[in-house]
Amino acid sequence: MSASTSHHPLAFAFGVLGNIASFIVFLAPLPTFWRVYKKKSTEGFQSVPYVFALFTATIWIYYAFLKSNEILLITINSFGCVIETIYIAIYLTYATKQARVSTLRLLFLVHFGGFCLIFLLAHFLSQGPTRVAVLGWVCVTFSVSVFAAPLSAMKMVIRTKSVEFMPFNLSFFLTLSALMWLSYGLLLKDLYVATPNIVGFSFGLVQMALYAKYRNNKTNVEEKLPEQKADVVKQMTILTTTPELEVQVQAAVSSHANSTDAHPSSEHNNDQYMHAQTCHNEKIIEPSMAGQLVTCEV
Template sequence: MAGGMFDMAHPAVALSGIAGNFISFLVFLAPLATFIQVYKKKTTGGFSSVPYVVALFSCVLWIFYAHVKTNSTFLLTINSFGCGVEAIYIAAYLIYAPRRARLRTLAYFFLLDVAAFGLVAVITVYGIAPTHREKFLGGVCLAFSMAVFVAPLSIIFKVIKTKSVEYMPVGLSFCLVLSSVAWFCYGFFTHDPFVMYPNVGGFFFSCAQMGLYFRYRNHPSNAVLPTTTDASDGGAAVQQQQQQTQVIELPVHTVAILSVGPVPVVGMHKIEVVATEQQTIVANKSAEVIEIAAAV
């Protein structure tokens, strides 16, 4: 049997599955601190709900695949947990989001989690022979994982261009490396290519992000400098700027999209608070950046 819980006849399967579940469990809980703040402030703060909707879609896809494949206890446990967590995140978002954001979230939910999954389920049950259902569903899950692998390229190019790692949490990238290794081993020992192959991409992108982080973490562009004066004219203090800028970074919004392991979507909002001499405060919210670091 491949993938049975605590199956000591196959200790490598059991150990890799337990490790994958444990790491993915932590990644799923990563946005919890953010939603606690949402609850306290009674507002979502403007961040996107798309990562959570996509995460829920990924979880239900893999639950369906695990049921069709059978003997995939580790896939069922972590994706069932993820499905419940993501549903709670979405419900909390719907409660505290503005009306327009709430309507968009509902549209995304019904389009992806209801309509798209329903279409896949109908095709699988009524259009695919039972002997080919596992391959069909595995192919769908694999294609979905590969699609989200393209997303980290944007953040990688942004880091290289700006030489700034402010949107790249190294701790999460390290967890994704461990997750990729664990789920790759699980797929290898259970002879499941649909679990194994996506983690190659996940491992590559996670390592690339960690490498870029250590390459640019001490770069001057990551520092926020206070207002300075130029005293090179013999002591005459010349004001270079009449504004003092403080950069406030809101908490990182993370969510695990489980494609047999976490494919996290990381979003961060950045607000610049500019205090002028007249004490006028202007809040300028920059465009939201969503990073998808694939690590199935």
Template sequence: MAWLSVDHSWVITFGILGNVISFMVFLSPLPTFFRILQKKSTEEFKSEPYIIALFSAMLWLYYAFIKTNELPLIIINSIGCVIEIFYITIFLIFAARKARKRVIQTKSVEFMPFNLSLFLTLSGISWHFYGLLSNDLYVMLPNILGVSFGFAQLLLYIIYRGKEEVHKDRRVDKVGPEVDTDMTVEECISDKKQENYSSERVEQMV
């Protein structure tokens, strides 16, 4: 087949590109974990993606050690294991006690980080081409599935994001007159007394 005889430089290029994007994948949940640390709660965020990511990195690491000349896979998946263990540790510390509803049930993307879905898709594309150019079916084929799931997540995000914006607009339309939340308790009491006084004056005049 024609694609088997490719320049070795392309294999190196996609190996480096795959490492860079995979590293961005591992770092993309950082805003989520900053939020968890600030609120001291995992809220409706799920731990499953990080457990699966750790398991995946461990499997790729095992595969890379068995096969020769797979330094890019060894480097990035070693880093990935360390980062995912860190994420899971935070989840164990701040995990909520009650299970929450999923994104599809709530039709909300607030707890579905877009950056993670995007970089997972890009990572799958890069590693697919790395496997394709290095004639490695064990790297190429799983990433076809990964890219497919990545595009599905992005599609869900786009669909539910649009619905979420519509619901927000409707809620804003239903909200009544604005309330001044900056008023102090004393000001509220004073206003109430003024209203009562005015009512009494009107009754006396009548």
């Protein structure tokens, strides 16, 4: 038990529980990358969420070392760095040349350029407690921005009155993780840990409320859309992680392109394509770090 938690056994307990919940959230994209491995293709989904998840975990580790005696922050974010690195490595292995180059460029820009800038701000333009404060607010900024990702999912739930676009298990563990880390931050009077998790927990409660309200309305989407469009919506139901929706939507769009070449006058195919393309353009659920960051990277 670290010095900072030795006088706060309850804080230590919440930190351990937060590690467990965050561990589960970090593993959420595994089915997506298993499919990538099996198909030997990234199917067009983006690497951006995983690049920023890796960066956020990295700066939280930096914050924890700078503050000292924050072993619980170091353990979960170290795991986060490892698992996100694995995800990115798999992506780079099976991505197209253009996607691979874009990912490597983003990695260099964010992890080298971004981290160097943060290092300069923390070590040369500030000292002592101010240094921790500067880095703490950088961590807060990145973490809070992550919690905006589920907003598009909540918007779609309200719009369709269906929870098919919002996986309960992921929402539950994100909420639980935020609660654990919020409690940890409050007990240790660590504003930088507590602040982003206030946002995360609040959004989590809203998601739980939406799920409770619309959980029995699974037929609403079919009632509001023509039969062929409802079929496309069903195919886009999220089972595990938000990036999976992006993959499924793009697959539907690609499928349409092939089918219309053979049957250019098919109204059924055109309706499916238009609905899939609309959902994709509106970004029903951003394939973002919400799939993995979360408060696990407190």
